[in-house]
Amino acid sequence: MLCAPRASLPALCVIAGLLLGVATPALAQDKPDPTVINAGKDDFEWQCAPCHGTDGTGNGPMAKQLIKAPTNLTGIAKNNDGTFPFWRVYRIISGKKQLPGHETFQMPEFWKRFTGAEYAFGFLPPHVRVLMLTHYLETIQEE
Numbered sequence: 671m672l673c674a675p676r677a678s679l680p681a682l683c684v685i686a687g688l689l690l691g692v693a694t695p696a697l698a699q700d701k702p703d704p705t706v707i708n709a710g711k712d713d714f715e716w717q718c719a720p721c722h723g724t725d726g727t728g729n730g731p732m733a734k735q736l737i738k739a740p741t742n743l744t745g746i747a748k749n750n751d752g753t754f755p756f757w758r759v760y761r762i763i764s765g766k767k768q769l770p771g772h773e774t775f776q777m778p779e780f781w782k783r784f785t786g787a788e789y790a791f792g793f794l795p796p797h798v799r800v801l802m803l804t805h806y807l808e809t810i811q812e813e
């Protein structure tokens with residue numbers, strides 16, 4: 671037995687213990703922080719839900735007025751081989767990345783809004799708001 675008292679390689683037992691006993695539960699507990707996610711959700715409901723819908727699926731009240739339907743934001747990971755493209759989404763929200771071929775892009779440039787009047791009225795810095803929004807979107811991805 672590897673970890674019997676007479677085992678010749680005690681270091682192995684320590685490593686095995688770390689891998690099995692410590693690393694696994696630590697990974698399982700790696701959940702998003704609710705303060706960040708709830709702040710992102712609040713901003714989402716205010717800034718994004720009119721088009722993308724409160725559940726993010728693209729059925730907001732303004733959706734029908736747009737030339738191009740707002741994307742179903744819960745399918746981003748699914749459409750990207752199951753991985754949520756965090757920084758791509760961050761850049762899209764901040765308006766730093768235009769979607770190629772999307773001539774009718776009708777999404778407001780939030781960077782301008784977040785650095786403009788809203789920032790002057792004491793909101794968090796724009797990158798913090800966009801980060802929280804991106805983290806929130808990551809949590810609403812369908813399996």
Ligand code: HEC
Pocket residue numbers: 714717718719720721722732736738739740741743746759762763769772773774775776777778780803
């Ligand atoms: C005025 C309507 C409107 C508002 C408000 C809006 N969006 Fe959009 N959004 C769109 C439309 C329309 C598209 C699709 C653009 C296209 O395909 O050309 C889109 C696309 C996106 C995409 C790209 C998804 C992909 O993978 O292609 C993301 C991410 C996104 N929106 C996030 C947000 C977030 C976060 C907010 C709030 C901060 C927001 N949107 C607010 C209309 C809106």
